[in-house]
Amino acid sequence: MSEKLKGAFVQRDKKSYAVVPRTPMGMITPDILENLAGVARKYEIPIIKITSGQRIALVGLKPEIIDDVWKELGMDVGPASELCVHYVQACPGNAVCKFGLRDSLGLGGKLEELFVGMELPAKVKIGVSGCPLNCGEGYMRDLGAFGKKSGWTVMFGGNSGGRPRIGDVIAEKMNEDEVIDLAKRCFEYYGNNGKNKERTARFINRIGIEEFKKAVLL
Numbered sequence: 001m002s003e004k005l006k007g008a009f010v011q012r013d014k015k016s017y018a019v020v021p022r023t024p025m026g027m028i029t030p031d032i033l034e035n036l037a038g039v040a041r042k043y044e045i046p047i048i049k050i051t052s053g054q055r056i057a058l059v060g061l062k063p064e065i066i067d068d069v070w071k072e073l074g075m076d077v078g079p080a081s082e083l084c085v086h087y088v089q090a091c092p093g094n095a096v097c098k099f100g101l102r103d104s105l106g107l108g109g110k111l112e113e114l115f116v117g118m119e120l121p122a123k124v125k126i127g128v129s130g131c132p133l134n135c136g137e138g139y140m141r142d143l144g145a146f147g148k149k150s151g152w153t154v155m156f157g158g159n160s161g162g163r164p165r166i167g168d169v170i171a172e173k174m175n176e177d178e179v180i181d182l183a184k185r186c187f188e189y190y191g192n193n194g195k196n197k198e199r200t201a202r203f204i205n206r207i208g209i210e211e212f213k214k215a216v217l218l
Contacts (some may be wrong), residue, residue: 016064017061022055022116024116026089039069042072083120083191084120084123085118086124086125088109094130105145122200126183128146129147141203151175152172153173154174155168156200158200163202
């Protein structure tokens, strides 16, 4: 991909492109919404799609407008096709939800800042929920966490794709710092031992969850 098309990926017609601005945990402001709408109108972008990862994709861009679109958006690129951590998905947690037991937005924000863009053998997605209802879909994400009164439960190896896999619980009753440290160890081990383009679900199927737990749990 040329530098001009950085942050864009080609669509079905092989002529147009999509871009996905980075919107951590789906949190946006009125100013961001107004700017997105203005850019879409100005450049006649035909499709604006809210994605499953709590992001907004602008689809159908001609290659010659991509640089100008990014400049006017003034937003970071949300990885969408690279072999790296793509995003953190999170529910509202105890900030507003009556079911929330823990601060999913707080933990999710820290994980987003630390890991999004981190190069790994395949794409990786993170889901964080403030309670066991798991609205952040952590069991179906490569790394997941959900809150209980007793602390955070952490899962690894989930996948919601064509070969779905429920992630394995690898730790419970953790505080926020412990979750972050465990995530670092998980990604380091996976990064060093995963095969090229091998998602975490297939990685865990190959090596076994007990072997993984021995490697990452202190």
